[in-house]
Amino acid sequence: MSRVPALILFVTLLLEVAAALNAQTEDWPRKVLLTNDDGIESEGLLALARAFAPVAETHVVAPLENRSASTNYISAIARRTLEVETRSLYDGVSAYGVDGYPAEAVVFALRGFMADEPPDLVVSGVNDGANLSDDWNLSGTVGAAQIAAFFGVPAIAVSGYSAEQPETLEALARWVVELSRSRLVRDLEPGQYLAVSAPSVAVNEIEGVAVVRRAPRPWRIELERSEETPANADRETWRLSFRDREVSAPVATDVHAYQQNLIAIVPMRVDEHDYELLAELLGSGADLPAWPPRDGRP
DSSP, X not given: OOXXXXXXXXXXXXXXXHHHHHSOOTTOOSEEEEEOSSOTTOHHHHHHHHHHTTTSEEEEEEESSOXXXXXXXXXXXXXXXXXXXXXXXXXXXXXXXXSSOHHHHHHHIIIIITSSSOOSEEEEXXXXXXXXXXXXXXXXXXXXXXXXXXXXXXXXXXXXXXXXXXXXXXXXXXXXXXXXXSHHHHTOOTTEEEEEEOOSSOXXXXXXXXXXXXXXXXXXXXXXXXXXXXXXXXXXXXXXXXXXXXXXXXXXXXXXXXXXXEEEEEEEESOOOOXXXXXXXXXXXXXXXXXXXXXXXX
């Protein structure tokens, strides 16, 4: 055999292997858990159920009412109880509504009726509106995916639903199914999850997909004493509001991608260690006060 045909065969085999590695896996995920923070009657959640039901065993556990901005809060830790009711959501999909928050909806599923046979994947969303930059600190959509990843189940938090773009919502839900079958999702390690934010525009205006980091656009909490508070009251009422700081969105960040009508994918992890600082402190020795304290003496 001459070297040229052998080289062609070798290159062909490499291309076939690369294609196999990058190909979607049609038989995975076999079992999916869907949740959200907008409530079990949300159109975004129903769109995901319609998209996943034909291709995977699909279960839904979500709050009975809107629990937006609840992060990964689990009220049942204090109450020690969780009220759950069976709901009819979509044909072939088992559904439960919980009188609680997104994170405990996931806990109920993973440590409750799915404990012995956990899902391959948890998908949270589709949230009404995007979760960009530091919004993830408050998002119940992201919080649910974070809890799933904490329990070792791959998860995706999907945001960007707009009632004004129903066709985009349906297309986005179908695309999330394709994303779930990708190697990117299947190879997520325990503690890892993805935060996805889609622009709320028409289907033909979405320009593509980008893997990015979060933009430095921290929100600011403002408090103002309510005028309704009586002058001599022992308890005052303060109104809370959020204001975004106007910060430019650097290239290759989620905000920039969103502005360019791209679907932004941000890799996330539950582990919040600052490994760079840890290595620095262990290497140089931290300048920490000695113990015991000096009893206030200089």
